[in-house]
Amino acid sequence: MKNYSTYTNNFTYGRDLVKKLVIAAAVACVLGLLTQSNQTLQLIFVVASTLVFIYAIYTIIKYCRCPSCNKVIFFGLFTAAYQLSASIGVFAAGMLSSIAWQFLFLIPSVTILFLPILLKTLPSKSGNGQKVDAFGFVIFGFATTFLTLFFSYMSWWMLVVSLLLFVAFAFYINKASNPFITPAFFKNTRWLRAICLILVFYFVNYALSPIFNAIGTNIYGMTTTQVSLHIVWAFVVAAVVGTCSGMIIRKIGIKAGIVTAGTLMFLGWTGAALCVNSGFVVLTLCACVFYAGCGLMYSPVVSTVLGTIEKDESGRGVGMNDLAMNVSPSIGIAIIGSLLGFTGGAYSAGGAAQQLSNILGIIGGMLQSV
Numbered sequence: 001m002k003n004y005s006t007y008t009n010n011f012t013y014g015r016d017l018v019k020k021l022v023i024a025a026a027v028a029c030v031l032g033l034l035t036q037s038n039q040t041l042q043l044i045f046v047v048a049s050t051l052v053f054i055y056a057i058y059t060i061i062k063y064c065r066c067p068s069c070n071k072v073i074f075f076g077l078f079t080a081a082y083q084l085s086a087s088i089g090v091f092a093a094g095m096l097s098s099i100a101w102q103f104l105f106l107i108p109s110v111t112i113l114f115l116p117i118l119l120k121t122l123p124s125k126s127g128n129g130q131k132v133d134a135f136g137f138v139i140f141g142f143a144t145t146f147l148t149l150f151f152s153y154m155s156w157w158m159l160v161v162s163l164l165l166f167v168a169f170a171f172y173i174n175k176a177s178n179p180f181i182t183p184a185f186f187k188n189t190r191w192l193r194a195i196c197l198i199l200v201f202y203f204v205n206y207a208l209s210p211i212f213n214a215i216g217t218n219i220y221g222m223t224t225t226q227v228s229l230h231i232v233w234a235f236v237v238a239a240v241v242g243t244c245s246g247m248i249i250r251k252i253g254i255k256a257g258i259v260t261a262g263t264l265m266f267l268g269w270t271g272a273a274l275c276v277n278s279g280f281v282v283l284t285l286c287a288c289v290f291y292a293g294c295g296l297m298y299s300p301v302v303s304t305v306l307g308t309i310e311k312d313e314s315g316r317g318v319g320m321n322d323l324a325m326n327v328s329p330s331i332g333i334a335i336i337g338s339l340l341g342f343t344g345g346a347y348s349a350g351g352a353a354q355q356l357s358n359i360l361g362i363i364g365g366m367l368q369s370v
Contacts, residue, residue: 044145133180139169140181144327151334181316190308191317198301198324201262204269204363205294205329207336208234208287211359214340218352220280230280234287241295249300257300264293266367273360276353298325336363 031041143165150158173179186192212231216222241248249257268290275282306317339359 044149133176133178136169136172136176136180139165139172143169144323148327148330148334151331154338181320185309185313185316188308191305194301194305194308195320195324197258198305198321199328201265201297201301201367202325202328203332204265204336204367205325206333207329207363208290210333210337210340211356212283212287215276215283215352215356216280218356219276222280227280230284231287233284234291237288238291238295241292242298245296245299248296249303254300254303257296258304261293261297261300262367264296265290266293266364268293269360269364269367273357273364276357276360 143162146158146162146165149155150162170183173181174183209231213224213227216227216230217224245257252260268286268288271286271289272283275286302318302321305321309317336359
């Protein structure tokens with residue numbers, strides 16, 4: 001039976017790498033703040049900090065394995081922390097929108113203050129841990145960045161660059177001796193189907209805020225700050241549900257958990273589509289239902305995905321999962337944002353509610369199809 005020293009020894013390299021990644025994420029946030037005059041650079045730094053965060057999660061899962069941990073509980077706590085941080089972001093965005101939204105970069109940069117606590121908590125024994133494929137991550141990271149930028153700016157050269165980088169990445173993993181993800185990984189049809197589930201469910205994860213801002217501004221005459229003060233409670237609900245999700249999933253099972261979470265997400269969007277004119281408090285309740293589904297969804301869906309791969313591939317699995325969960329909603333908000341721009345450039349006096357309700361209904365219908 002393996003003891004904890006085995007896992008601790010393997011974490012030596014990962015511990016140092018996590019430290020560097022936290023610093024890199026903080027630097028990316030500071031650079032994003034300093035490049036206020038260039039939105040393209042700011043978007044690049046946002047994507048870069050997200051990819052660095054995913055890399056850190058991959059590293060921790062790869063090198064710090066607990067042989068007796070209950071995965072659904074820890075995944076639930078992870079999504080609770082994620083949703084809580086999202087609530088802070090929404091609240092801060094509403095407050096800072098009247099000043100300069102770029103100051104949002106200061107919030108994640110404070111993670112550097114928690115570095116001493118992180119280093120004190122992580123194991124520090126020496127050993128012979130394997131190296132993480134940093135070069136492969138760089139290629140894949142840039143390919144993903146340009147793909148996200150394409151959907152934000154609709155510049156075709158960005159799509160071409162992204163496709164070329166993905167081709168280069170495919171060539172690299174076929175030739176490299178120890179890539180962070182192997183070609184055989186993509187031949188796992190069960191994993192591919194599970195990842196598609198993530199791509200669909202999380203496609204609309206970021207879209208609620210801009211749609212609710214459009215509703216609040218055009219129908220109820222609210223400011224962005226007022227809208228944020230309502231939406232923030234939906235993220236708080238998600239954090240609470242996420243905290244309890246491990247216990248819930250243990251009671252009802254993973255399959256029932258996914259169905260329940262998906263149903264809540266569908267009801268949230270559909271309810272909002274039907275209640276656009278029913279008052280913003282009612283819309284906030286619909287948002288709470290949707291984000292309750294989001295909070296419940298992470299733990300069972302990640303457990304499902306990881307159940308399709310071998311245990312020694314769990315680090316890669318979590319990294320790819322989190323990548324899908326961040327890239328999919330980024331693409332989703334770019335596409336849905338373009339719909340808002342198309343219909344919302346000049347809302348008619350009586351047509352705003354109908355147009356926005358249609359968008360909400362389309363998203364609800366997409367979730368129902370899953």
